[in-house]
Amino acid sequence: MHPAMQARVDGLADLRARTTLATADFCALTGRPAPAQNVRYQVVTKGKAYHIVEVCTGKTKGFCFSYRAAINFAHAMEAAATRKLVGRQ
Structure with missing residues (x-):
């Protein structure tokens, strides 16, 4: 960029x-x-893969081939974003 x-x-x-x-x-x-804080990451089905999409930008941040792995990945990214936000002051 x-x-x-x-x-x-x-x-x-x-x-x-x-x-x-x-x-x-x-x-x-x-x-x-x-x-209430909105969800930052959403799991979207694209063919045989599950894409993890950032809601505010619409960009795909990752993908997984099982639903459970995609949900876990989205939760991990959500937690990391929350920690990053809380760490800044």
Whole structure:
């Protein structure tokens, strides 16, 4: 990817993370429950394979040939994204 485009993508990802954290902080201050977090990765059947698709971009992040493996992979990617988001501040 072109460096300028990559810088923009990284900047937008940081802004998205800050938005999520700011919303959670605001909800904690006002005593409201935090909004439910949407699913980041979805398993989609494509022929004989199961693709793991990132919902916000529509890009395929991986694929598996068994449903159980695809679900486990999507859960692992979801957990890694959550850890990455929580680690940033």
